[in-house]
Amino acid sequence: MDILPLEAMPSISIDLPMSNHGYEVKADEVFWVNQGVLKSTDLRDSLDEQYIADIVACIVGGQLIERSKDALDDIYVSGTSESERILNALEVYGADKVSDEIKFCISELLKVCDAGQRIKLRTLIFTKTNTNAFPSVFAILLIAFHELIVGENKKIANYGELQKALNDISSRIETGRKATAPEERRKNIDAVKGLISSDFVKTTKLSEMIYSNHTTVDIESVIRRSEIELANYELKQGLLVLDVNGVEDPQMIDKVIKTICAIANIGPKSSGKILIGVTDKKADADRVKKIDSVEAKKIGKRFVVGVNREAKRLGISVEKYFTKWKEGIKKSGLSPTLRDSVLSSMDFNSFYGLGLIAITILPQKELSYVDDEVYWRNGDSTERATTPKQIAGIASRFASPA
Incomplete structure (x- = not known):
């Protein structure tokens, strides 16, 4: 179970646009408000949870439910027949599975909004300017996407054309x-599917697309968590030095490898992530804009500058850029078990066209090394264990209980 110290509550509390309480989560930066699906006060009142519950119930239950407070109350009240039906259906379907699917569909919607000229979802589906929330229309749209992608094993063939199809x-x-x-919800879903289905094509790689990669939603969550769980997360802006010459930092991959080792040594029940393409310094984001003409995307206190710009400056494809990182880790002196685990879980996310590399460090059963050296995390910094006492202390985290 995750435990958050009371003093860290402001880091997960929501600050409304018109207030200034110093809370870390800015309502207008969160997907629901940023895209206009909900108002900031709706987010503060946790209405996003209600709307997700409605969507999940429709998906896992195999039939659409009425969109109403009474329908949700029937699900939430323990012992009711509807509560038992949805709970049993969720157990069979899998909570993680439906979570991955919903996050993937939302990420695909965001990619559609980003195709060509970037546009917010509300502006896309309503041509008449308004500031009203639209959770009911969003649910129709998301369920239609889910039925096409998951139900019919399809992927989006052309994001630009799909954006046109969703217009108004x-x-x-x-x-x-x-x-x-x-x-009526069924009629609406079928109507949406009829309008957009021609922009989807069959795929045989559905599982690989949805369940094995980070979604845009996942990446934003990792970036926000990095502000709280300093030891478990690390952000790097990229491989190149931030100057006009754009030369590679010869120590960057080595630094990341040592940080992988250090995060793995937090303990056998701990995991972490390293994101390549993110900086916590506005000065770096401004420098990237000046050098590469790339506008960073602000997430909390962090700035996503991406790695696509670096691949371009190096004159290589994004795939070859990704390979540079994988080869660096593969040829390193990282403990074999940890090295293989990291290589199998690395992935690339397009993230609004900026490009990010996500390196996942899964829990390890034993102490990890880099060329016989032990590294550990001291807050948000990576340090080498220099004394036998330090090494023994870190190793004791992996000792089996007597």
Whole structure:
């Protein structure tokens, strides 16, 4: 179970646009508010949880439920037949599975908004300017995506064309009060699918697409968690020195390898991540804009500058850039078990066209090394254990209980 110290509560509390309490989570930066699905006050009141519950119930339960408070109450009240039905369905379907699928569908929606000229979801589906929240329309759209992608094993063939197909889609579905009934929701979902299905094609790599990679939603979550769990997360802006010459930092991959080792040595129940393409310094983000003409995306206190710009400066493909990192880790003196685990879990995320590399460090059963040296995390810094006492202390974390 994750435990958050009371003094860290501001780091997960929501600051509304018109308030200034010093909370770390800015409502207008969160997906729901940023894309206009909810108002900032809705987010503060945790309405996002209700709307996700509605979507999950529709997906795992195998049938659409009425979009209403009473329908959700029937699910939440322990012992009711509807509660038992959804809980049993969720157990069979798998909570992690449906979570991965929903996050993937949201990420695909964001990619559609980002195709060509970047546009917010509300602006895309409503041509008439308004500031109203649209959770009911969002649910229709997300379920339609889920049925096409997961239900029919399809992927988006052309994000730009799909963006055109979704333009002003709210005017082509029923959005009045009667649209909350299951049969009306089904008509709306089918109408949306009819309008966008031509922009999807069959795929045989659905599992690889959804369940083995980080989504955009995952990446944003990691970046926000990095502000709290300093020891378990590390952010690096990239492989190149931030100057006009763009030469490679010869020590960068080595630094990351030592940090991988240090995070693994936190303990046998601890995991962590390293993101390549993120900086916590606004000065670095400004420097990237000046050198590469790339506008960073701000997430909390961090700035995503991406790695696509580095591949471009090096004159290589993004795939070859990714390979440089993998080869560096593969040829390193990292403990074999840890090295192989990291290589199998590394992945690339396009992240709004900027490009990010995510390195996952899974829990290890034994002490890890780099060329017979032991590294550990001291807050957010990586240090080498220099005395037998330090090494013994770190090794004791992996000792089996008597």
